[in-house]
Each structure stands twice: as structure tokens, then as C-alpha cells.
Amino acid sequence: MPEPVLRAAGLARSYASPAGPLSVLNEVSLEVRAGESVSVRGSSGSGKTTLLQILGGLDLPDAGKVEVLLPGRGLCPPRMALGRGVGFVFQNYQLMPELSALENVALAGRITGVPSDEADRHACELLGQVGLAARADHLPSKLSGGECQRVALARALVNHPTVLLADEPTGNLDERTAEEVMSLMLGVVATLGTALVLVTHSREFAERASRRYVLSGGALSPA
Amino acid sequence: MPWFLHLALRQLFPPGRRFPAFASVSILGVALGVASLLVVQTVMNGFGEEHRLRIRESFGDCVVTAAAPVERPADLARALRADSAVRSAAPYAEGPALIRNGDFSAVAGVRGIDPSDPDQPARRYVAFGSFDDIDDGRVALGAGLARSLRVRVGDKVELWSPALAERAEKGRAPLPVELEVCAVIRTGFTEVDDRAALIPLRRFDDLWALGGRAHGLTLRLKEPAEAESVAARLSAARPGLAFIPWQHVKRNFLEAIRFEKTMLFFLMFIITLVASFSIGSTLFSAVIRRAREVGVLATLGAGRAEVVLLFALQGLLIGMIGTFAGFGLTWTILTFRDGILGTVNRLFGDGDMVASVYQFSRVPLHYDASDFLVAAFFTLVTTAAAGLVPALWAAGRKPSEAMRDA
DSSP: OOOEEEEEEEEEEEEOOTTSOEEEEEEEEEEEETTOEEEEEOOTTSSHHHHHHHHHTSSOOSEEEEEEEETTTEEEOHHHHBTTTEEEEOTTOOOOTTSOHHHHHHHHHHHTTOOHHHHHHHHHHHHHHTTOGGGTTOOGGGSOHHHHHHHHHHHHHTTOOSEEEEESTTTTSOHHHHHHHHHHHHHHHHHHTOEEEEEOSOHHHHHTSSEEEEEETTEEEEO | OOHHHHHHHHHHSOTTOSOOHHHHHHHHHHHHHHHHHHHHHHHHHHHHHHHHHHHHHHHOSEEEEOSSOBSSHHHHHHHHHTSTTEEEEEEEEEEEEEEEETTEEEEEEEEEEOTTOTTOGGGGGEEEEOGGGOSTTEEEEEHHHHHHHTOOTTOEEEEEOHHHHHHSOTTSOOOOEEEEEEEEEOOSBHHHHTTEEEEEHHHHHHHHTOTTOBSEEEEEESSGGGHHHHHHHHHHHOTTSEEEEHHHHTHHHHHHHHHHHHHHHHHHHHHHHHHHHHHHHHHHHHHHHTHHHHHHHHHTTOOHHHHHHHHHHHHHHHHHHHHHHHHHHHHHHHHTHHHHHHHHHHHHOSSOHHHHHHSBSSOOOOOOHHHHHHHHHHHHHHHHHHHHHHHHHHHTSOHHHHHHHO
16 A cells, blocks of 8 residues: 555634633544545535645644655655645636736746746646647736636646645536536546545535545544 | 846736836936936036135235235245246235226126236126236226116226225315226126126226235146145245135135035935835835735745845835936936026026026036935935835735735
């Protein structure tokens, strides 16, 4: 069995509220291996986004530990792996509105120190893989929601992350486009051997992951 | 190009937009601040330079005086010319006189000079007639004085000196001396143009009964800027004489101009500060609006320092472009300064304000590179600081909070 590329153990996180501390994660543990896809479902406010942010290093747990495999460095805290070991896809795409599709994808490479020529070339390839080669020069405002999400997917994958964290990636898309984007995402990560952690409301999409979990009451349990 | 500079430029000048409002208005604000600062500084420099030039041309690079009129001034001039720092030395005498043309009269500042001296600065300002025609029966008048007396070249004027009154028989009015106007001088310096009457030193000696003495000498130096050190050396060598370098002739006046320039710098700099605050507040709103983007940049691996640079550079870029635009605006305003001032005078004034208040017939200017460097430095510092504050705020936020709050 391959080594995990993402390992989380004993995660706990609570927020202050007028009624006292509100616990959203309690003793959450998870391991994800290369090429594996994991879905996490849960109701609104159940802590899915918080879990994803802790797994990606955007937030710190009150207790517990997260490690992500960074090629050449081994397992390390996710904050160190941001942009290289970990890629994010968000519900609202979160593209830079002033940059073209190509520049948005290449930006992720340039931030991690890839020379701009190389970043552009790789961004072109990825846009081709997600079917947007012809729209590389378009600004996000000129792209449809599905196209924007495909650009966001290419951006998340441009640095060959070991883990892709997707937060409701189809939440803003119509049914048909959502299906297209989800199929594309699952296909691309399978091709690249990237591990996927998918947070979604959709039971249908969650079912397509190789492992499925439900987050409820702060606990993560198999679906 | 680093990614944060690329993104900063794109955020300031978004593609597909003809008028990037934030950038344009901010740059215009900085440009106006820089231009008002530099226009005032350059014109103040011009006034200072003009005054310094006029002082040097009126009094020489160094004035030699004594407690009493100088005896044997020609001998002293010869001796001073032998000094290696002195280019020329010329005796002079001066005094007030009543001057009249029919029903028009004025008090003139009469100066006795050597008309054959090629270094006489008035030669450069002859508007009508010939400077070389000055002799015992001819006088050169300032343009303002000639105008007030209603005389032209070739007309006659009458002149009364204090000594003529002393010579008159008791109980009888002194008789004037008649002089023909041979030249009209226009220096642009109202104090000179409205009062000056130039006659040969020999004739002045007759009219003021100086007995071959002079009131002093004017020295032209090979290096006028070194007048202070030359004057100190010559004073030490000749204790009976006072050598006054041109910088000290109207020292308080020159100091007042310098002080006025410094004060105006700070007053005008307030405009740039206001523009910087405007940049700061607009950038703050932009940073708040872009909070989620800041979070996204963190997910892409951007460090805090790079996020700081992204927003701080926007302030700095506005400062840089605004400063250069301000330089251009300064040049434009100064090139058309007389036309602009004329229009302002026509609209709000009642005449030739510059000439009457500042004693110059047109707005003088003198470009000084150090003013431009100082203005650029302070502007860039303030605009960079204006961008830095929101940038630090943005970079200090936790990515998860930034993405949740936006």
C-alpha cells in the first residue's frame, strides 16, 4: 500500500460564540493516498470548509496534526506545502479578474518561483487538458461559470500538487456543467495521480469518490 | 518581472478599461501636488536668481567702501586689478538728484561710472540709443524713469544735485545742468529701471564736488561664487577698506527669499500629503474588496512579504507615475507661465502684478535639479507609505479569515 500523501490525526477546532466555544471538529483523523479520491459531505455549518482549510494549511487546528507530502521534502506541515504540495479549487472559482485565463493559471506557477516562460508553457498545456486552449486569452468576465471553474482547476494543478482540495467546486454551476466539471476533475486527478479531497453537498458527486465520509457533530465517519 | 509587480500593474490598469478610475484620479492628485510644489519652487528660484544677478550687476561681485570717500580711486583700482582673483575694478559714485523735463520731474539715483568700461552691466540692457554716447553732456536713463519724465533718446533733461544747491548764491535758486538723453536702459528690475541715471564719473565729480574722490569701487571677480572668500582675504590685506561680497549686499533680502521658498515647500507639500491620504484610503477599500483574492494568493503559495509588495507597489507606482506626470505638468505650466499669469491678471488683477510687487517685468524661473529630486523623494516616500499601511493590514490577515469575510 502506498504511503499517504495527506495525513491528519486528532484534529480539533472550535470557534468562540456568545453561547461559549462552538466545536466544529472533534478528533478528526484522515489519511489520503496518491491517486485516491475522498469525498466529505455534511450539512451547512458542519465544518467541511474548516476541515478543508486546516488540511490545506489556511487555518490551524486547536489540537491535532496535519502533514502533506511535498515532493523532495517528505511529509511537512501543509502551510509549507501551499501552492506546491496542495492545490485548492473553490466554489466561486476565485480567479484574478484582471488576469486572462492563461495568466491566472501561470500565476500559480510564478508564485512558486517557476520562470514565467515555463509557467506560461505549462499553463497552456493544462488549459488544453481542461479544454480551454482556445480561450486562454480571455478574462474571467468573458468566461462562463463552467469555464471559470475549469481555469481554476488548471490553476490548482499547475504545480503538480500531491493533494487537490476542492470546496464545493460545482456549487455555482448548473447540473449539466457541474457534471462536466466533476467528470473533468476526477479524470484529470486520476491521470496525474493526484489525491483529491472533495467537499460537497451533492450525494451524487460524493458517491463517485473512492472513499466517502460524512462530517456531522464534529466527527468524520465513513458514509 | 516578478509576479506581484505584474499583478500590481494589472490591478492598477485593468485590461479592457479605457479609464482606470482609481489609478487615473490618484495619479492626477499626485501630479497636481508635485506640479504645484515644483512650480512654486522653480519660480521662487527664479526670483532668487534674478535678484542675485541684479545685485551682482548693480553692485558688482564685490563692493569696496570706506568710512569716507575713497582717495585716489584710480590708483586703488589699479592695485586691486593686480590681484589674481579680480577681473576688473571700477570706481563709482552715487547720489540722489532732482531731474526734470518741463512739467515732469522725478528723483533719480544718479550713478557716476566709467562709460568706457566694457564690463559695465548696463551695456547689456540698452533698449534705445547707445551706451558709448554717455559723456559729460549726455545721460543714460532707466526705462521707467524716462517714461515718467516723458523723454526719449535725444530729448533734454535738467538735473539738480545737492552740491549745486550749496554752490548757489544765498537767496537764489541753483541753476540746473542740462543733459541730453543718449540711451534708455531696460533691465527688467523695476528698482533700477525706475530710478537709474548714469553719467560719467568725472561729471558726477563736478556735480557733487567730490574732489577726485569716489564713493567706492565695484569689483568683477573671475569666480563670482567665491566672492565671500575673496572679500575676506582682501579685507584682511587692506584694513581701512570694507570689501562686501555680493552675497552680503542684500543679505536679509536673499535670506527672506530662501526662507520663503522653504516655507512654501512645506505648504505646497501638504497637497501631496492630501493626495497620498486619498491613495491610502482608496487602496484600503481596494484591499478590503480584494480580501478574498489575498486569501487565494496565500493558497497559491504567496508569502506575506509578497502580498505586502503587491499593494505597497501600487501606491509606489502611482507615486512614480504621478511624480513624472507632475514633472511634465510643471514644465507645461512654466513654459506658458506668462500667458497664464496674464490671463489670471486680466480676470482677477488690475495690471502688471509681477512688475509692481516683485520688480520684474516677467515671471522669472530657474530649474534646480535638487528641487525635483527632493519633491520626487518626498512624494515617493508618502505614496509608498500610503500603500504600505493597507498592504500590511492585508498581509497580516489569516488566509482563512480573509476568504470567509470577503
